Amino acid sequence: MNYRFRIPFAAALLAATIVACSDSTTEPVDTDAQTTTAILNDLAYKVILPTYVELDQKAQTLADAVAALQTGITDAKLEAARQAWRDARRPWEQSEGFLFGPVDTKGIDPSIDSWPVNKTDLDAVLASSATLTKEYIDGLEGTQKGFHTIEYLIFGTNATKPASAMTPREIEYLVAVTQSFKAATAQLRQSWEASGDNFAAQFANAGGTSTIYTSQRSALEDIVGGMAGICDEVANGKINDPLTLQDRTREESQFSNNSNADFQDNIRSVKNLYLGTYGANSGKGVSQLVAAKNSTLDARVRAEIDAAIAAIGAMQPSFGEAIFNNKASVTAAQAAVLKLQATFEGEVTATLLP
Amino acid sequence: MISRYSITAIALLGLALVAGCNGDSTTEPTPPSADDARSGGEMTIMNASSAAFSFPAPNLDGEAFNLHAEGDAAFEATFVTAPASVNAGLGPVYNNTSCISCHARDGRGRPPYAGENFSSMLFRISIPGTDSDGGPNPVPGFGGQLQNRSVFGIPAEGTISTTYIERQGTFADGQSYTLREPRYVVESSYRPTPAGMMISPRIAPPVVGLGLLEAVPESALLANADEADHDGDGISGRANYVWDVKEGKQAIGRFGWKANTPSLLQQAAAAYNNDMGITSTMFPLETCHGQPQCDTTSDDPEVDEQTLKAAAHYTATLAVPARRSLNNPQVQRGQVVFRAASCNRCHVETLQTGIAPNAPYLSNQTIHPYTDLLLHDMGEGLADNRPDYLANGREWRTQPLWGIGLTRIVNGHTFFLHDGRARDLMEAILWHGGEAEASRNYVQQLPRTDRDALIAFLESL
Numbered sequence: 001m002n003y004r005f006r007i008p009f010a011a012a013l014l015a016a017t018i019v020a021c022s023d024s025t026t027e028p029v030d031t032d033a034q035t036t037t038a039i040l041n042d043l044a045y046k047v048i049l050p051t052y053v054e055l056d057q058k059a060q061t062l063a064d065a066v067a068a069l070q071t072g073i074t075d076a077k078l079e080a081a082r083q084a085w086r087d088a089r090r091p092w093e094q095s096e097g098f099l100f101g102p103v104d105t106k107g108i109d110p111s112i113d114s115w116p117v118n119k120t121d122l123d124a125v126l127a128s129s130a131t132l133t134k135e136y137i138d139g140l141e142g143t144q145k146g147f148h149t150i151e152y153l154i155f156g157t158n159a160t161k162p163a164s165a166m167t168p169r170e171i172e173y174l175v176a177v178t179q180s181f182k183a184a185t186a187q188l189r190q191s192w193e194a195s196g197d198n199f200a201a202q203f204a205n206a207g208g209t210s211t212i213y214t215s216q217r218s219a220l221e222d223i224v225g226g227m228a229g230i231c232d233e234v235a236n237g238k239i240n241d242p243l244t245l246q247d248r249t250r251e252e253s254q255f256s257n258n259s260n261a262d263f264q265d266n267i268r269s270v271k272n273l274y275l276g277t278y279g280a281n282s283g284k285g286v287s288q289l290v291a292a293k294n295s296t297l298d299a300r301v302r303a304e305i306d307a308a309i310a311a312i313g314a315m316q317p318s319f320g321e322a323i324f325n326n327k328a329s330v331t332a333a334q335a336a337v338l339k340l341q342a343t344f345e346g347e348v349t350a351t352l353l354p
Numbered sequence: 355m356i357s358r359y360s361i362t363a364i365a366l367l368g369l370a371l372v373a374g375c376n377g378d379s380t381t382e383p384t385p386p387s388a389d390d391a392r393s394g395g396e397m398t399i400m401n402a403s404s405a406a407f408s409f410p411a412p413n414l415d416g417e418a419f420n421l422h423a424e425g426d427a428a429f430e431a432t433f434v435t436a437p438a439s440v441n442a443g444l445g446p447v448y449n450n451t452s453c454i455s456c457h458a459r460d461g462r463g464r465p466p467y468a469g470e471n472f473s474s475m476l477f478r479i480s481i482p483g484t485d486s487d488g489g490p491n492p493v494p495g496f497g498g499q500l501q502n503r504s505v506f507g508i509p510a511e512g513t514i515s516t517t518y519i520e521r522q523g524t525f526a527d528g529q530s531y532t533l534r535e536p537r538y539v540v541e542s543s544y545r546p547t548p549a550g551m552m553i554s555p556r557i558a559p560p561v562v563g564l565g566l567l568e569a570v571p572e573s574a575l576l577a578n579a580d581e582a583d584h585d586g587d588g589i590s591g592r593a594n595y596v597w598d599v600k601e602g603k604q605a606i607g608r609f610g611w612k613a614n615t616p617s618l619l620q621q622a623a624a625a626y627n628n629d630m631g632i633t634s635t636m637f638p639l640e641t642c643h644g645q646p647q648c649d650t651t652s653d654d655p656e657v658d659e660q661t662l663k664a665a666a667h668y669t670a671t672l673a674v675p676a677r678r679s680l681n682n683p684q685v686q687r688g689q690v691v692f693r694a695a696s697c698n699r700c701h702v703e704t705l706q707t708g709i710a711p712n713a714p715y716l717s718n719q720t721i722h723p724y725t726d727l728l729l730h731d732m733g734e735g736l737a738d739n740r741p742d743y744l745a746n747g748r749e750w751r752t753q754p755l756w757g758i759g760l761t762r763i764v765n766g767h768t769f770f771l772h773d774g775r776a777r778d779l780m781e782a783i784l785w786h787g788g789e790a791e792a793s794r795n796y797v798q799q800l801p802r803t804d805r806d807a808l809i810a811f812l813e814s815l
Binding site: 100101102104105106107110114115116117118119120121124125128141142143211212213214215217218219221222225229236237247249250 | 401402403404405423427432434435436437438439440441444451455458459467470473503505506507678762763765766767
């Protein structure tokens with residue numbers, strides 16, 4: 001039932017690895033080591049950390065927008081909260097190309113992006129007499145907090161909830177859950193920052209002073225794997241499940257109807273890593289290494305990234321409707337993302353990680 | 355959502371050896387061969403990233419690959435309270451909401467950090483005696499496992515508080531070390547626990563290479579067993595025999611910290627049932643069935659046959675990461691030390707799989723799991739004092755060591771042993787007692803350079 005694109009095995013490049021004599025770890029002699037050092041540094045400090053910083057800032061904006069609902073809800077205030085949710089969603093989706101490190105090892109991801117929403121327990125909590133504080137929400141499962149629970153409460157079903165339908169109890173829950181959410185984004189940001197766990201340095205100094213990435217290769221494997229992995233997730237999970245089951249309840253951001261933006265931002269996460277860019281930041285990305293070995297492949301990857309983003313945008317009027325009424329556009333978007341995934345898993349891997 | 359990751363493995367490359375490296379070793383390490391790196395035989399992948407445990411084996415056929423992908427999705431599915439349109443059936447009492455939340459990145463769980471609840475570690479419980487199948491005797495009102503979470507409106511069974519006592523020790527060369535000895539106490543139980551209740555902590559183990567371990571013939575396992583210690587080496591591994599639910603009979607146990615599970619299918623079904631409160635045809639009743647805090651409605655199977663099969667197949671078909679640094683003299687020296695300390699008497703380096711029905715990718719593989727899959731008395735220090743089928747309170751199954759050096763990058767920690775008490779590999783070694791006491795003592799006498807070499811070797815696995 002789960003359609004998977006199977007890549008034929010690339011003929012392995014049986015390049016004999018020359019092993020240097022050393023009294024520490026034996027690493028292949030790597031003429032790209034300096035380039036890789038610069039790339040890993042830029043990815044850590046110009047792409048990944050800024051993405052998490054923006055997520056944390058936007059999480060605060062979301063909490064503020066929700067807090068404003070306490071002093072009298074209006075359609076304008078509710079729309080501001082919804083826009084704040086979309087604005088926070090963007091950096092998160094743009095972080096999904098690098099879901100390694102603390103977001104995973106510190107168990108932060110479930111508090112930010114669990115799916116589906118546990119509506120049964122959420123309704124039970126809302127109906128209960130429990131005092132809804134940040135600490136109370138902190139103790140709940142991920143399926144009762146984070147992006148999708150917040151989304152469910154402020155958008156309602158398919159983004160149609162009027163301000164008049166928002167209950168004081170829901171606002172009480174929203175205030176607490178957005179505070180809990182902000183704490184999770186702060187933890188994630190601090191885990192990469194120098195003032196915190198400084199995972200950025202662990203990543204940037206792979207093969208050097210890093211105690212986690214004992215070789216540059218392992219860091220590159222995480223980046224290339226991360227880019228391929230989010231393509232896989234978008235094509236074979238996020239797009240495929242609602243499409244093949246013809247079921248909108250399988251759509252991840254179904255309440256906000258935000259799938260097109262979600263999927264595009266996921267591929268933009270790939271683009272950020274590949275080019276070494278984020279917002280106004282511009283550094284060295286994986287592209288530098290690929291281009292040095294195969295400029296044709298580099299051009300192809302860039303084109304395939306842009307083609308995938310465009311194809312996702314062409315699922316009109318929106319992904320949630322297109323799976324029923326415009327299937328060709330959905331299938332085309334899926335194929336474009338699969339093509340990019342195959343390029344990363346095939347030629348890019350063979351080129352950078354022989 | 356944590357993203358699925360399925361990359362097609364590129365073939366493992368043999369490492370060209372360079373002659374003339376001058377290690378100053380006084381012994382003669384065996385020169386490494388390409389085979390030494392291929393821990394999982396043809397199921398090996400060359401990757402040392404945080405995703406090293408998450409690849410499908412490179413030798414799967416199309417059908418096996420597709421079922422692996424389906425199992426991958428099942429392994430990540432987060433369950434919620436019924437009624438729900440997607441992934442319904444969580445609980446009523448449970449330890450976690452998905453497979454992946456315990457086996458993070460298909461890797462190793464850990465004790466909770468300060469302020470966390472138990473997440474990737476759980477506690478088996480029982481009272482003296484056995485159940486009708488010869489297994490642990492469930493605790494009235496609690497069953498065989500302490501579920502520390504619950505859906506809204508149902509009390510969780512309880513939780514556990516952990517305190518550590520620091521124990522000082524010294525290597526022969528004078529360097530000191532500290533081991534932390536855990537003390538576990540049940541807290542906040544929804545009703546009083548009976549006197550004499552036994553508790554056994556269990557960390558979620560990595561799930562790579564399990565299909566290969568399932569494919570090792572029984573005869574090969576039993577060939578390593580020496581229950582009466584006829585050879586007089588102080589090591590007397592023995593097999594556990596446990597209840598096979600599907601076959602309805604006793605069978606050799608292979609999986610779990612006490613080898614109390616006969617197959618990956620039963621392992622998956624039991625985990626769904628005990629850890630997540632998800633019923634199946636194999637285990638159709640909730641773990642809290644008949645307990646006062648649970649409703650008495652009988653659940654439909656909450657996970658269907660196909661999904662259960664896919665989840666089990668996923669754990670059978672994950673690739674094993676290749677070894678690294680085989681040409682490093684320190685690593686080579688470490689392997690000499692590993693053997694000299696007789697670690698390899700139980701952490702058996704090489705096994706052969708047999709013919710796995712309908713699974714050519716698992717069949718006739720030469721693998722290096724560093725386990726004999728047998729039970730050994732590990733001494734009083736590690737004892738949980740809780741029997742599990744034939745395993746007594748001092749016996750544990752030899753843990754595979756393949757991939758152990760990747761724990762830090764995959765899971766961000768280096769907590770080892772059944773309850774994560776060891777904070778690094780050396781601490782794990784120093785906890786070995788019982789049949790492993792001589793090996794532990796050997797390591798304690800080693801000079802620093804050889805101790806470091808031993809760790810470097812383990813890190814290369």
